[in-house]
Amino acid sequence: MGLIYLDYNATTPVKPAVLEALLPFYRQQFGNPSSIHWAGRQVRGAVEEARERVAALAGCEPVEVVFTSCGTEADNMAIKGVAAARRGEGNHIITSRVEHPAVINTCLALEQQGYDITWLEVDRHGLPALDELAAAITGRTLLISLMFANNETGTLSPVQEIASLAAERRVCFHCDAVQAFGKVPVNVREMGIGLAAISGHKLGAPKGVGALLVRTGTKLHPLLNGGSQERNRRAGTENVAGIVAFGKACELAGAGLADEAQRLATLRDRLERGVSERIPHTRVNGHPTERLPNTSNISFRDVAADSLLLNLDIAGVAVSSGSACASGTLKPSHVLAAMDLDPVYARGSVRFSLGAESTEEDVDRVLALLPPLVERLRNS
Ligand SMILES: Cc1ncc(COP(=O)(O)O)c(C=O)c1O
Known part of the structure; x- marks a missing residue:
């Protein structure tokens, strides 16, 4: 039996056309884009072409794309960069309890430094209330950081x-768009997003490249001090091969976005329908309609997620658990806890995330494996 990978939100395999596009930049075109000689010029053009491709998918200008090493760096750059650049204007940042650790831990670090952080609560679908957001904004608010x-x-x-x-309230808005970018339309200009973090390895580029989209006019201090790369926004010699790959992955994602979203949503719905028909006491977490087309977070009542994950792994199926084992007790993830999910469900939550190479056969194999497995775990 072949292996089945249903953990595309963790990372994705590099797409073959992306790999083909990046390989020449390790040998033939190895120059440093800051060098003015032929070797540098060769790659400078490729970096700028990649920037245009990223900007085209993100709905911004190429000059607004700042390449980073990952989404985490982009989130750090946005939050710490605005906090430092606008320190004289206030000390307040608004975020939510369901953000990725890249945002939560950055805000916690700023809290330690004396910034005042508002942690918005969320409803059972995982969304903060807009009136609570509006009420939290004060004259000292520097930034709102909420995920896409x-x-x-x-x-x-x-x-x-x-x-x-x-x-309306003249506050900068940073959006962690790492999981959305390449899966659903993200258009920073049309949507009015000031700063957006994105990451290559979530859409078929390799790990080690991301970007922060910075709308022109945004006041931002750099995280790294050094050379003048990325228009003084991000020092350090560029990851040329990674950037080229990111550009290619954006081009591919943009070309097939709507069709791929439809295909994945059909597979996701097949998985969810199959689980609910075959296994009692399950529930799908998250918003019933406003949800990524590839993501299905399913709770199995009275099952420990790590046992389910382990048994699926033995059967060759890679998924991820929404729970973390801390000192022997299985704690629901901070996201599910913030959504106030009943703990008997929350501790049995598994995330299935589909992607480019997922097929109907993969879903059907998982649907055949799950019922006896869940029954065995419930009876053990
Ligand atoms: C919502 C979100 N933000 C940020 C990140 C961090 O991205 P990276 O792995 O590129 O650092 C991730 C990665 O899983 C994510 O899902």
Whole structure:
């Protein structure tokens, strides 16, 4: 039996056309894009072409794309960069309890330094209330940082409404779009997003490249001090091969976005329908409709997620658990806990995330494996 990978929200395999595009940049075109000689010029053009491709998928200008090493760096750059650049204007940042650790831990670090952080609560779908967001904004608020799509449940935020509110109150809006970018339309200009973090390895580029999209006019301090790369926004010699790959992955994602989203949503619905028909006491977490097309977070009552994950792994199926084992007790993830999910369900939550190479056969094999497995775990 072949292996089945249903953990595309963790990372994705590099797409063959992306690999083909990046390989020449390790040998033939190895120059440093800052060098003015032929070897540098060869690759400078490729970096700028990649920047245009990323900007085209993101709905921004190429000059607004700042390449980073990953989504985590982009989130750090956005939050710490705005906090430092606008320190004199206030010390307040608004975020939510369901953000990725890249945002949560960055805000916690700033809290240690004396910034005041508002942690918005969320409803049972994982969304903060807009009136609570509006009420939290004060004259000292520097930044709102809320995610586009939740990595565990796929719940999509009302990004445009958040952006309008932020604009009305003249507060900068940073959106962690790492999970959304390449899966659903993300258009920073049309949506009114000031800063957006994205990451290559979530859409078929290799690990080690990301970007922060910085709308022109945004005041931002750099995280790294050094050379003048990325228009003084991000020092350090560029990861040329990674950047070229990211550009190619954006081009591919943009060309097939709507069709691929439809295909994945059909597979996801097949999985969810199959589970609910075959296994009693299950529930799908996250927003019922406003959700990423590839993500299905399913709770199996009275099952320990890590046991289910382990048994699926033995059968060759890679999924991820929404729970973390801390000192022997299985704790539901901070996302599911914030959504106030009943613990008997929360501790048995598994995330299935589909992607480019997922097929109907993969889903059907998982649907055949799950019922006896869940029954055995419930009876053990
Ligand atoms: C929502 C979200 N933000 C940020 C990150 C971090 O991205 P990276 O792995 O590129 O650092 C992830 C990765 O899983 C994510 O899902």
